Amino acid sequence: MNENNTRSRLKLEEAKDKVIGAISETMDLYGVTPAAANLYATMYFKDQMTLDEMREELGMSKPSMSTGVRKLQEIDMVKKTFTRGSRKHTYAAEKNFFRSFMAFYCQMWEREVKMNLEAIEEAQEDFINVIKDSTSTPDIVAEAKKYYDQLQESKTYYYWLDDLVDSIRSGKIFEFLPKESKE
Amino acid sequence: MNENNTRSRLKLEEAKDKVIGAISETMDLYGVTPAAANLYATMYFKDQMTLDEMREELGMSKPSMSTGVRKLQEIDMVKKTFTRGSRKHTYAAEKNFFRSFMAFYCQMWEREVKMNLEAIEEAQEDFINVIKDSTSTPDIVAEAKKYYDQLQESKTYYYWLDDLVDSIRSGKIFEFLPKESKE
DNA sequence: AAGTTTATTAAATTTTTATTTAACAATTTT
DNA sequence: AAAATTGTTAAATAAAAATTTAATAAACTT
Numbered sequence: 001m002n003e004n005n006t007r008s009r010l011k012l013e014e015a016k017d018k019v020i021g022a023i024s025e026t027m028d029l030y031g032v033t034p035a036a037a038n039l040y041a042t043m044y045f046k047d048q049m050t051l052d053e054m055r056e057e058l059g060m061s062k063p064s065m066s067t068g069v070r071k072l073q074e075i076d077m078v079k080k081t082f083t084r085g086s087r088k089h090t091y092a093a094e095k096n097f098f099r100s101f102m103a104f105y106c107q108m109w110e111r112e113v114k115m116n117l118e119a120i121e122e123a124q125e126d127f128i129n130v131i132k133d134s135t136s137t138p139d140i141v142a143e144a145k146k147y148y149d150q151l152q153e154s155k156t157y158y159y160w161l162d163d164l165v166d167s168i169r170s171g172k173i174f175e176f177l178p179k180e181s182k183e
Numbered sequence: 184m185n186e187n188n189t190r191s192r193l194k195l196e197e198a199k200d201k202v203i204g205a206i207s208e209t210m211d212l213y214g215v216t217p218a219a220a221n222l223y224a225t226m227y228f229k230d231q232m233t234l235d236e237m238r239e240e241l242g243m244s245k246p247s248m249s250t251g252v253r254k255l256q257e258i259d260m261v262k263k264t265f266t267r268g269s270r271k272h273t274y275a276a277e278k279n280f281f282r283s284f285m286a287f288y289c290q291m292w293e294r295e296v297k298m299n300l301e302a303i304e305e306a307q308e309d310f311i312n313v314i315k316d317s318t319s320t321p322d323i324v325a326e327a328k329k330y331y332d333q334l335q336e337s338k339t340y341y342y343w344l345d346d347l348v349d350s351i352r353s354g355k356i357f358e359f360l361p362k363e364s365k366e
Numbered sequence: 367a368a369g370t371t372t373a374t375t376a377a378a379t380t381t382t383t384a385t386t387t388a389a390c391a392a393t394t395t396t
Numbered sequence: 397a398a399a400a401t402t403g404t405t406a407a408a409t410a411a412a413a414a415t416t417t418a419a420t421a422a423a424c425t426t
Contacts, residue, residue, distance in 0.1 A: 008319040012327055015309035019334065022302035026295045031212060033384060045330065051403075061386050066404065087394060088402070095333065097340035112209045119205035126198035136191040144195055147228065150278065151202065156362055157280035163360050176359040177346050179339055216414060234373075244416050249374065270424060271372070368426090375420070384411070391404075396397100 016045050030104065032075070035060060036068040040077055043093035048081050050088040076103030098179070106165045113158045113165075120151045120158075127151075199228050213287065215258070218243060219251040223260055226276035231264050233271040259286030281362070289348045296341045296348075303334045303341075310334075 020041040027037035035058070042057055043049055049057070054065040069091055072078035077100050083090045094100050127148040131141050167173040203224040210220035218241070225240055226232055232240070237248040252274055255261035260283050266273045277283050310331040314324050350356040 008313050008316055008323045011309055011313050011316075012323060012330075015306040015313075015327075016330065018302045018306045018309075019299075022299045026298055029214060029291055029295070031214070035384075045333075062402090063387085063404075064385055067385090070404095095337075097337055098343070101340070101344070108212055112212070115209055116202075116205045119201045123198040123201045126194055126201075130191050130194050130198075133191055133194075140191045140195060147195075147199065150228075154278075154280055157284070159364065160281070160360065160362055161284070163364055167360060173359075176356075177343065177350060179343055181342065181346055218414075245372090246374070246417085247415055250415090253374095369424105370426095371422105371424075373420105373422075375418105377416100377418080379414100379416075381412105381414070383413080384409105386409070387407090389404105389406080391402105393400100393402075395400080 020045070030075075032071055033068070035064055036071050039065065039068045040072055040093055043078065043091070044095060046093070048083070048090045048092040050086070050090055052088065075107065076100065102168050106168055109161050109165050113162050117155070117158050120155060124148055124151055203228070213258070215254055216251065218247050219254050222248065222251045223255055223276055226261065226274070227278060229276070231266070231273040231275040233269070233273055235271065258290065259283065285351050289352055292344050292348050296345050300338065300341050303338060307331055307334055 020038070023041040023044060024034070024037045027040060028034065030037075032040070038058060039054060042054070046053075051062055051065045051069070054060075054069070055062050058065070069078055072093075073080070073091075077094050078091050079094060081090045081092045094103075127144040130136050130144040131148070136144070164173075167176075203221070206224035206227060207217070207220045210223060211217065213220075215223070221241060222237060225237070229236075234245055234248045234252070237243075237252070238245050241248070252261055255276075256263070256274075260277050261274050262277065264273045264275045277286075310327040313319050313327040314331070319327070347356075350359075
């Protein structure tokens with residue numbers, strides 16, 4: 001490898017690092033640790049990696065890679081791959097951002113809808129009981145009604161969010177917003 | 184206030200707390216601190232609050248409320264309100280979740296699109312230079328081409344995300360996904 | 367303008383979270 | 397089956413973040 005090769009190689013690595021840095025930085029917002037974010041961004045430019053390769057590339061410990069990979073698997077941004085002939089596990093980054101988007105947000109929103117709707121349903125029942133309770137004073141009844149209505153109104157949002165998840169999961173959203181439009 | 188009032192009042196507060204707990208818990212995922220999440224959820228059941236009322240209600244320090252409120256204002260989930268006759272500042276929670284959703288995700292996605300597209304454009308230029316560089320070895324050129332194409336492919340996603348933001352900001356998305364559909 | 371109330375900033379502390387080292391368990395090859 | 401390699405769990409350490417106390421600045425009232 002001559003001196004010029006080295007220069008080109010350096011330029012190449014530098015270019016990759018720009019993208020790795022940007023992905024890494026924006027992934028912080030996705031609730032993953034800096035190590036996991038960095039790991040994903042690094043894997044984005046590799047076909048597949050073993051835990052040892054990750055450790056070497058990032059200069060971090062193996063358990064850190066292990067937990068990072070697991071977290072990334074949980075949000076479907078990394079998949080385990082099968083490589084015959086090697087006893088080391090191999091992993092590959094999901095490189096299709098549409099799929100990452102889908103997996104991450106659908107999972108997150110479904111959790112939000114489920115948790116909040118459950119709490120809302122329970123609370124609304126409680127409010128009804130307070131309203132029906134003949135010993136409740138008028139001002140308490142009025143308050144209960146107010147909150148009941150406020151929650152009822154909010155349910156519209158959660159139903160909508162649930163519809164959004166469905167349309168993303170089914171791919172229907174791309175009929176409305178095509179993948180190719182601007183250039 | 185008699186004993187029965189107290190019972191109804193307790194039921195009422197209990198019901199509110201169920202919702203406050205759920206909102207609070209799911210908001211952790213939105214990158215706000217537990218204190219800020221709790222604060223928002225508490226404010227959700229109030230018309231408006233002063234910093235001192237917040238401190239009293241949550242049993243936390245005033246600077247904690249101050250920073251919490253500011254963080255919530257940044258993501259448009261709390262607005263400052265004007266209350267004549269009071270020298271204390273008053274704040275109100277955004278109770279329309281559609282608006283919160285819009286403000287939060289659009290802001291987040293726009294930042295992601297901007298940062299990553301900038302890095303990608305720069306990196307692609309670098310890859311082109313490596314490809315055009317006559318001193319680059321064939322395998323380095325091949326690598327540069329591969330990465331260039333991978334990034335080009337990913338731009339489709341960022342353009343789409345940008346379109347999604349536009350359709351949310353403009354309200355066009357509600358033509359495709361109406362606010363009222365299920366019951 | 368001085369005094370009082372309120373909000374914010376700064377520094378310090380506490381708490382939480384991430385990461386590492388070390389031990390263990392599981393798997394595979396010989 | 398034994399030895400060796402790999403991956404994961406547990407405990408300990410290190411780093412980061414949230415929260416509080418204390419101090420400062422700003423705004424309003426008298």
